[in-house]
Amino acid sequence: MPIDFSLTDEQKELQKLARRFAREQIAPVAAEYDAREEVPWQVVEKLHEVGLLNAIIPEEYGGLGLGMLEEVIIGEELAWGCMGIYTIPMASDLGITPILLAGSHEQKQRFFKRLTEKPALAAFALSEPGNGSDAAALRTRAVRDGEHYVLNGTKTWISNGGEAEVVVVFATFAPELKHKGVLALVVEKGTPGFKANKLHGKMGQRASGTYELVFEDCRVPAANLLGAEGDGFRIAMNTLNKTRIPVAAGSVGVARRALEEATKYAKEREAFGKPIAELQAIQFKLAEMSMGVETARAYTYYAAWLTDQGLPQAHAAAIAKAYASEMAFEAANQAIQIHGGYGYMHEYPVEKLLRDVKLNQIYEGTNEIQRLIIARHILSQ
């Protein structure tokens, strides 16, 4: 009997904790921070307090060493409360993962300590104004000068970039080598020549801080190089192959919220003398949403399981991310539809679900890029 869908008692407990946290600490402040376009730092502090922040850091470095399955269980719950707020710890894990994958013992000790001893975030800086999907075309330069690298260039759309204690920055030391000329450097907050400018005017996920990072003759110790020169591109891709799975989990959380809100509303709202929940047109929408939530969750768990087993998971992560984010966008869309005119207003939580989850189709590799990965996997067999 090798297949088993049950969660361990511990996983059920952490699911319960994350669910309660989302209901009591995240959902009640979500609309406010969305409107103000501000990071709810007190939520970050509380996440740290209960151990839900940066929990993928191994125990020997002060974390809890959570596996991918635990991460997606937590991710679904927190995103149910607010996808934008969930992006804060999720993008921190995105910044931690390259250090996990390629950092030396000394680097892990040095950087992870700063991320576990107090509420603190990490960030991952790959995208630039001139290139996103075509990551190997990045232009930020890293020039070796004695015991340092001198960084020059601009990164953009970097989640947590301004709050982060440590930012993993991808840069080229030899543009002519294309992806083989990329390296990954850990830049610490406050390093002279490193500036973060907050970007304003986001459609959704407005509680998560998104930044432009500017490096001007920024001297970074060579001791902060992850792996070797030329490893950077591979580190970035291996990171994203893992961290897309929590994006899928967050999408499932948003879709579940959409289904719950729509169900509640449909039972209360009356048209033509009866609750609209009694109309088959509405029932079918709810059924479609439920089909999406269940299948996307099951597949996300599968991708997480592959990761925890150490099996190849790049294609599964791509399927999970693209499928779940598209399903969730449609679920949010239908939740608005079921709410009729009210669904279009801020007063109800459903229009925010749509604005928030749109980003899940774009960041950590657009869904077109996910299809490239999936197709490459099919054709390579």
Next chain:
Amino acid sequence: MKFVAIIRQVPDSESRLKIDGGKVDLSGATLILDQMDEYAVEEVIRLQEKHGGESVIVALGPERFEEAVRTALAMGTDRAVHLVQEGYLDPISQAQALAEVLREEAPDVVITGGQQADWDSQALGPAVAEALGWPVVAWTTALELEDGKAKAKHDLDEGAEVVRVGLPAVFTTQQGLNEPRYPTLPGIMKAKRKELKKVPVSAASKVEVLEQTIQERTRLNKVLDGTKDPQGAASELVRLLHEEAKVI
């Protein structure tokens, strides 16, 4: 010193309960650590943090209670004793079974929920004190230990009272006693390794439940018109909430 919290597992207040064949059907309900007992768990942890010693969870109920016991351990208590009994047991019989364990454990302080969210007997705390012959302070909102005694503030019907009692003693909780902490993730991981002793019991209930029904609340549908005299309507609302609804 030794501090004991007696806890129970109950349906979440948001759960929809069904009656099936004259009995409450819990199959669709989310079951949680009783929120009134959560104050008790928080308080024993605080007492231990302040005075040292040991914090122990004691529970009496079916096998499924283990989940709530683990939650209490994950909040930070040291170990647990679970008296496993399936089926209904009235509070007096529960108290007698619990008293045996408590006599053995010999704690200084026992705290439990002021009322139980499921059967709402409000009797468990006083009955335990009675069975042990210890003093009881009900509806406690503040608790301090000094010189081997406890000073406690507790609610009465129309006010409050500060009392001093010798230890050991039993306290029941009231909202406001403290702000219960979340079980933490490290706490959850540690809870798995903490001692949880199971003791099978098969006490006979002195009360037999024949039929259960769910209270249906009828609404008064009273609407106040605030358009003409908003101040007057507001005072009337306050008066009704205070005098008739008795919620403020």
